[in-house]
Amino acid sequence: MPSRTIEREQSMRNKMLAAASIVVLLALPFVANAQDKTIQAIERYREMLADDNPAELYELRGAELWRKPRGSQQVSLEQCDLGLGAGIVKGAYVRTPRYFVDAGKVMDIESRIAWCMVTLQGFTAGEIAKRPFGSETYKSDMEALVTYVVSQSKGMKIDVSTAQPQEQHAYDMGKQIFALRSGSYDFACATCHGDRGKRIRLQELPYLSDPKDAGRAYIGWPAYRVSQGEMRTMQWRINDCFRQQRFPEPQYLSDSVNALIMFLAVNANGTVYNGPAIKR
Amino acid sequence: MNRNFVLCILACTSLLAPSVQAEAPDLSQEAMAMIRRDFQPRGSAGLNRLDQDAVQAVCNRFANKPPQQLMGLLQADQQAAIKFPADGNLLGDWKAGEALAQSGRGLTWSDSPGTAVGGNCYNCHQLSPAELSFGTLGPSLLKFGKLRGNTAETQRYVYGKIYNAKAANLCSNMPRFGHVGALGEKQIKDLVALILDPESPVNK
Numbered sequence: 001m002p003s004r005t006i007e008r009e010q011s012m013r014n015k016m017l018a019a020a021s022i023v024v025l026l027a028l029p030f031v032a033n034a035q036d037k038t039i040q041a042i043e044r045y046r047e048m049l050a051d052d053n054p055a056e057l058y059e060l061r062g063a064e065l066w067r068k069p070r071g072s073q074q075v076s077l078e079q080c081d082l083g084l085g086a087g088i089v090k091g092a093y094v095r096t097p098r099y100f101v102d103a104g105k106v107m108d109i110e111s112r113i114a115w116c117m118v119t120l121q122g123f124t125a126g127e128i129a130k131r132p133f134g135s136e137t138y139k140s141d142m143e144a145l146v147t148y149v150v151s152q153s154k155g156m157k158i159d160v161s162t163a164q165p166q167e168q169h170a171y172d173m174g175k176q177i178f179a180l181r182s183g184s185y186d187f188a189c190a191t192c193h194g195d196r197g198k199r200i201r202l203q204e205l206p207y208l209s210d211p212k213d214a215g216r217a218y219i220g221w222p223a224y225r226v227s228q229g230e231m232r233t234m235q236w237r238i239n240d241c242f243r244q245q246r247f248p249e250p251q252y253l254s255d256s257v258n259a260l261i262m263f264l265a266v267n268a269n270g271t272v273y274n275g276p277a278i279k280r
Numbered sequence: 281m282n283r284n285f286v287l288c289i290l291a292c293t294s295l296l297a298p299s300v301q302a303e304a305p306d307l308s309q310e311a312m313a314m315i316r317r318d319f320q321p322r323g324s325a326g327l328n329r330l331d332q333d334a335v336q337a338v339c340n341r342f343a344n345k346p347p348q349q350l351m352g353l354l355q356a357d358q359q360a361a362i363k364f365p366a367d368g369n370l371l372g373d374w375k376a377g378e379a380l381a382q383s384g385r386g387l388t389w390s391d392s393p394g395t396a397v398g399g400n401c402y403n404c405h406q407l408s409p410a411e412l413s414f415g416t417l418g419p420s421l422l423k424f425g426k427l428r429g430n431t432a433e434t435q436r437y438v439y440g441k442i443y444n445a446k447a448a449n450l451c452s453n454m455p456r457f458g459h460v461g462a463l464g465e466k467q468i469k470d471l472v473a474l475i476l477d478p479e480s481p482v483n484k
Contacts, residue, residue, distance in 0.1 A: 038412060038413075172307055173307070173310065173311050173314055176307045176308050176310070176311030177311050177314070177315060179308075179340070179343065180308065180311060180312065180315070180340055181332075181336050181339055181340055182329060182330055182331075182332055182336055183325075183329045183330075184329060184387045184455070184460050184462060185387070185455035185456075185460070185462075186335070186336055186339075186446075186455060186456065187455070191417075191453050192417065195417075197416075198415070198416050198417050199415045199416045199417070200403050200404065200415040200417060201402060201403055201413045201414065201415050202412075202413045202414075203415075205417075243325075243388045243389055243390060244388060246325065246329065246387045246388055247319065247325060247329055247330070248319045248320060248321050248322055248325045248326060248327050248329050248330065248389065249319060249320050249321075249322040249325065249389055250315075250318055250319050250320075251318055251319065251320055254318035254319075255314055255317075255318055256314050256315050256318040256319070257318070259311075259314070
């Protein structure tokens, strides 16, 4: 990543942290209804963040990576079939997860990009899975590629089908896994996301079986996470949920995670996708 | 009652309804198999975390609404396993309890194995009025001691609830902190004090 881009990202991030402290200061004088005021302040912070989203930088880098000859085959991803035909990126994201005959699997957008990296470019699945999620010091190519691809569905409605039996099966499995309690604390996804209007600390928890909440949550990813200085995908989001559930780790791009994404996507159907999001 | 007995009950229930099974296969079993195939151990979170005990198995099998009789048997089983302090003193230090209630650390794959496990209380409950950042997954415990009284009976109730919430409500969302060994005797006593001690900010 060129240093100019890094500087721009840092300056954006500094602005956001400044905005956050202003919001906190604004919230302080209100003692009455402190709870509501705090939540309102968080909402204002979110609005201020939205003006300047570093996700754009990931989108640009992803577009470059998409067109660049890479891997042992030294070809680009421009002939990748994301479900609408080879080379069609526009609108592909909002139609995933979907069943891909060539892979014999239901794949989310990230799994499909990885599939193209293996089949077209000659990367190995092991290489891709080695370090899929970025950090402050390590920029993941996958996160940039996903950001680029999803940005090409901006303004379109989530339109995920369960017409194929494999798609219906993935949805059913996702629904089951969502409710499955296990681990040290007997947690399931549904423990936090199975009821309306709940919070963990001050964080509002979407009720993910409800279309409206599921829609809002689903279009909230991928997102630039200000607190982590990093772009995060839906694969990351679900991985981190399992971490907090005190479960062992789902393997990267595994059927279980794709089934959960299928469950969420179908519940979110009809919601307009606004492009990569930004969060605290 | 042991785990095998309960698993037998589960198996027998499915045997009793073969026709229903033929029409609607038990998808939860298939989902469990999928998870077992897809997950890997990381840090302190081994694959044994996917082994369900009787409570988890029954709550999963019956979508958290098990039949009364089965629920009663299992609750009694969980209640009998609660270890109350030998010295009979259940009230610890509310200040230590407050610190513990604030912490949500422990048992994730990113926590180093030696990490002190937190009580996670504020994630789901309102406690001290000064702490505005509280969750609403569980009921508010503000003024709990003031309303219920700091009696020996209430202390035993609260200790038992933190030790194993499933003893009174089998498919409760609340973890079994004592039962699974996440919190020890001293820590649970400190949390009891946070909730019941008249000096605790919870009751001011």
